Amino acid sequence: MINLLRFLYDKRNFLFFVLLEVLCGWLIFTFNKYQGAFYFNSSNAVVGNVLSANRNFTSYFDLQDQNDKLVLENVALRTLLEQEKKQRKIEPMTVADSARKAAFDFIPARVVKNSLTDTKNFITIDKGSADGLMPHMGLIGPQGLVGEIKYCSEHYSTGFSILHVKNGLSAKLSRSGAIGSVEWDGVDARFAKLNYIGRHYFIQPGDTVVTSGFNAVFPAGLPIGVVEKVNDDNQSFYNIKVRLATDFGSLDHVYVIRSKAKPEIDSLEVKLDKPKK
Amino acid sequence: MGPAQIIRYIAHVFILLFMQLFLFRDTALLGYAYIFVHIGAILLLPTDTTPILSMIIAFCLGFLIDMFYDTIGLHAAACVLIAFIRPRVVGLFSVQGELNSMPEYNVESGGALWFFQFALVSSFVYCSLLFILESTSITIFFYSLLKIIASSLVTALFLTMYSYLWASRSKRR
CATH class of the missing domain: 1.20.5 (Single alpha-helices involved in coiled-coils or other helix-helix interfaces)
Incomplete structure (x- = not known):
């Protein structure tokens, strides 16, 4: 002994x-699998405050750049508004239909932390459950899709960005209508892969990739990226490289998408999943 | 371990953590070379720290870094590993002075080349564990290998520079 x-x-x-x-x-x-269920991450109050102080300071350096981006986005939105007005004039019929109401609204937020360098990248923003945010809400930036929220504290939220190797996203090629899945391979923050596009579609570089609208997190038709290269190596699916629309290196302003239809769709899907008695 | 040395060590921790979290958090030179200066806070621990205490300090440091990187456990595991192998790594290379009489393993006490070799081996072990745990598939193995080599070189260079600046500061006095 x-x-x-x-x-x-x-x-x-x-x-x-x-x-x-x-x-x-x-x-x-334990904790990297269930990102949502723990306290020690960058949306915790102390870390969040340190990061947003840091962000407050560094945001002055790229103020001009961010302003330019927001102006461009405003221009795009104004053009869309004018187009919409014109269409309304041609078609003055008003329909009292709840389906015609906006199904999504947007909450602006600022990025306090964003990484590009890991294979599983997370993004932290300065809005939390106090501002009406909840897990599984979509995140978009001025240029295109950014990610999805996974965890909310009172004033901060953490989410996956597209740059997360375990996070697939339903996508559509806007020209051919082909549905696939955008996944990141963990190498270059500017590019992702578009998988499961059958070889019977005709794809060429320059085709835009948008959200499919299948998951009620994102509205259909948000830009994800542009096809950069198509490899046809005699497999059942194309090997497509997509240049992401969002420049994750200089991301500052984002919008959280709150879907009004999501609770309804989710409850329907829960009913489907339940085994019959 | 005298009070002056403890203050000096606390200064190391604050400076290195500040640099890591605010300057180098998302730095990747050429897309490959990451800088992990916070491991300096483990390498520069006073030499008479007991192994168990140094592993506890390393764990806490790694855990703090993990909270900022959202990688709970990953940096902590790598930090504990280099704290554990530190007494073995210092003996690997020829050194100017006597290892046992050094208050701190740094450029001043053992020479710049020796400290660089010590930092290089430590950061190589650190980056290897980190990137191998982090990489999810074998397809990005060579990419990970490139990241490991580039990152450990840059980190070791940076730490040698850091330690050199301290050395020249104390020489002036």
């Missing part, structure tokens, strides 16, 4: 090392 205790005492450094590493391994496997 004494010998055993002495042995353990002699090896205490190594045993303590193994203990700590096991603890780390447990942390990695």
Whole structure:
């Protein structure tokens, strides 16, 4: 017994090392799978405050750039508004239909933390549950799609960006209508892959990739990116490289999409999933 | 470990963490070379720190870094590993002075080349563990390997520069 205790005492450094590493391994496997269910992430109040102080300071450096982007977006929105007005004039019939009401509204937010360098990148914004945010809301930027919220604290939220290897996103090629899935391979923050597009479609570089609207998180037709390269290597699906619309390196302003239809759609899908008695 | 040395070490922790979290958090030179200067806070621990205490400090440091990177456990695991192998790595290379009499493993006490080699091996181990745990598939293996080599070189260079600045500061006095 004494010998055993002495042995353990002699090896205490190594045993303590193994203990700590096991603890780390447990942390990695438990908390990285269920990102939503824990406290120690960058949307926690202390880390969030530090990051937003940091962001407040650094945001002055790219003020001009951000302003230019917002102006461009305003121009695009104004053109859309005018087009809409014209169409209304041609078609003055008003329909009292709840389906015609806007199904989505938008909450502006600012990015306090955004990483490009990991294989699983998260984005933290300065709005939280106090502003009406909830997990599984979509995030878009001025240029296109950004990601999806996973966890909200009172004043901050953390979400996946598209730059997360485990996060697939339903997408559509706007010209051919082909439906696929945009996934990131963990290498270059400017490009992603578009998978599951059958070879019977005709795809060429320059085709735009938009959201399909299948998941009620994002409205249909939001820009995701542009096809950069198509590889046809005799497999059942094309190998398509997509240049992402959003420049994640200089992301500052984002909008959270609140879907009014989502609770309804979700409750329908829950009914489908329930086994019949 | 005297009070002056503890203050000096606390200064290391604050400076290195500040640099890591606010300057180098998302830095990737050429898209490959990441900088992890916070491991300096483990390498520069006073030499008479007991292994268990140094592993506890390393774990806390790694955990703090993880909270900012949203990678709970990943940096902590790598930090604990380099804290554990630190006493073995310092002996690997020829050194100017006596290892046992050094108050801190740095450029001043062991020479710039020795410290660079020490930092390089440590950061190589650190980056290897980090990027291998992080990479999800074998297809990006060579990309990960490139990241490991580039990042450990840049990190070691940076830490040697950091330690050199401290050395020249104390020489002036």
